[in-house]
Amino acid sequence: MSDINQLLRNLPKVDRVLDELKRTLSETIPLAIVKSAVQQCIEDKRKMILSGQLSSLPQGQDEWNSLFIKAITRKNSLNYKRVINGTGVVIHTNLGRSLLGPESINALQVAGGCYTNLEFDLLTGKRGSRYSLVEGIICDLTGAEAAIVVNNNAAAVLLALNTLSFNTETIVSRGQLVEIGGSFRIPDVMSRSGAKMVEVGATNRTHIHDYENAITEDTTLLLKVHTSNFRVIGFTSEVPVVDMVAIGKRHGVPVMEDLGSGSLIDLSPWGLPKEPTVQEIVQDGADVVTFSGDKLLGGPQAGILVGKKKIIDRIKKNPMNRALRIDKFTLAALETVLRNYYDLDMAITNVPTLNMLTADAKTIKKKGQAILRRLGGASKNKKIIELQQTVSKVGGGAMPEYGLPSWALVLHPGSCNAATLEKQLRSRDIPIIGRIEDEKMILDLRTIQQGDIPVLVAMLKSFSLECSN
């Protein structure tokens, strides 16, 4: 006990530390940040002493000061920052999903730094609707009669269900009651929307007559959900949306499909799985289709609803819409991304997500060779940095686990272990995020951007030194 008291007595006093630090620290750091970081530092030590996790304190002023300065620097730097994605997962939800190209970045600057016609009709000089800025483009691209955009696809699903099935029945297949991740679960969203869920079929098989038999006077929606990151294989059967539309028509019940990823392009010519495009589902007659802005579409976070004018008009009038509405930045970025889709080549070239997904292994390998060349004389690194084949993942939405042949820089941890190396890379000013395989660090070049290369080269040049301890 006396040891503990002794340690507690030896903790520095905040005021004295602040006086001392004032002499060494830059004046541009707000005093409130310095004070709070120092207090936190001392408080952490106090807690560790009290819980018996600490038996000695930093020795001398210098050791304390370096501890404080580290804490102050961390507190004074941005929490939300750029990282380098070396995971090879293109649509990486934890790393911000889709990247935007230069035109979209420019549009974001304009939306933020200038007044805009967000809700002002320049033709009439009267109040306008923010949705009208993209509705026409979305209709052109998808063939739908009408469209509206909201905060994300989860919001789109909630809004559609709430509009079309509040206190009434929605029929959905048991095989589609999925959890997408980030706590988006179809049954939970349905219940929050006010829709009464009527499950039909079995986990692996649902048939046309299952829907038909479940329709009552209380049914106002037939729902189909893309199972995204979940797959039932083997003895399975799903009812295509076109058949659901036929049943819906017979009974006067609208049909909705939550497509999740919602690609506007068939990516199978580039070796990706054939996924139904939004246009196809619209063509099949779905009354409303919902999809994400930042998955395969490669835009900003958004939820897009397209469909029959009568239905979309009802959704537009739902007061909940105001709470889920899209903001001006998203709208600015979304319009620029969508415009690329008027031309297939433009989309593949200008939308970073599509560009990365369609990049062939040869091109990716060249990126790696160029990096190794830039390391030049750093031949001492040869044994520990190699260019090897790997497999990237699509990520997010429709085909998360789908593998794409790729190339990676493989870093051998030498005397460290891979976990330590991973932590070192993650702790850098610009963190480098990779994955560990066979006790080696893999940096998949598919998701490494041109602008990342100088940062990566600088890290690799010092790499052998870094890991020598």
Ligand SMILES: *Cc1c(COP(=O)(O)O)cnc(C)c1O
């Ligand atoms: C991803 C996904 C959602 C949620 O979309 P967010 O844009 O992330 O909100 C909903 N439904 C399906 C089928 C999905 O794949």
